[in-house]
Amino acid sequence: MISATQGAAPGAAPANDSVDALHALILHQLDEDQAQETISIPLAGKSSIADHMVIASGRSTRHVSAIAEKLAQRIKQEAGRPVRVEGLPNADWVLLDAGDVIVHLFRPEVRSFYNLERMWSFGDAPPVAAAN
Numbered sequence: 001m002i003s004a005t006q007g008a009a010p011g012a013a014p015a016n017d018s019v020d021a022l023h024a025l026i027l028h029q030l031d032e033d034q035a036q037e038t039i040s041i042p043l044a045g046k047s048s049i050a051d052h053m054v055i056a057s058g059r060s061t062r063h064v065s066a067i068a069e070k071l072a073q074r075i076k077q078e079a080g081r082p083v084r085v086e087g088l089p090n091a092d093w094v095l096l097d098a099g100d101v102i103v104h105l106f107r108p109e110v111r112s113f114y115n116l117e118r119m120w121s122f123g124d125a126p127p128v129a130a131a132n
Contacts, residue, residue, distance in 0.1 A: 019100040022079050023052045026101055029074050030056050033067045035105070041120050050102045055116055057108045058091075064105045065091040071103065072096055 023040070030038050035056035044051040058064035065088060072083040075098050087094040092110045096103040104116055 018079075019051050022075070022081065022098060023054075023101050025075065025078055026054055026071065026098070026103060029071050030054070030067065030103075033070055034063075035067055036108070037111075039117060041117070043120075050097075050100055052101045053116075053120060054101060054103045055106070055111070056103070057106050057111050059108075061091040061107060064094055064107055068094040068096060068105050071105075 027038065027040065035058060038054065038056040041053040041055070042051070043049065043053055056067070058067050068085060068088060068091070072085050075081055075083045075096075079098070081098050084097040085094065086097075092107050093114070094105040096105070106114070
């Protein structure tokens with residue numbers, strides 16, 4: 001088995017630490033921006049697209065848009081990662097792809113229609129609600 005730090009530069013943080021830090025940064029920013037019903041679904045070992053999927057709601061399209069723009073800016077500034085953002089013109093459903101963490105932001109009606117929580121639950125534990 002190869003460890004996460006094997007082959008890394010001396011003193012470099014393990015890859016999982018940076019993923020956990022990014023995940024924590026995202027959850028903190030969503031809480032600061034008053035996102036509603038924030039949950040995190042662990043994907044590590046279950047999907048190759050990311051280690052975490054975070055789903056949250058905004059009160060309106062304007063709120064969803066503001067959350068998405070601020071979150072993308074914060075990830076770029078604090079984590080130094082590029083963020084791909086899709087869905088901003090309408091802001092009913094905005095996807096932010098930060099690599100190891102994917103964030104879905106919805107208006108409540110759109111979120112209940114698509115119900116990603118159910119689609120991405122793997123029959124084991126329910127999604128983890130983020131602490132507010």
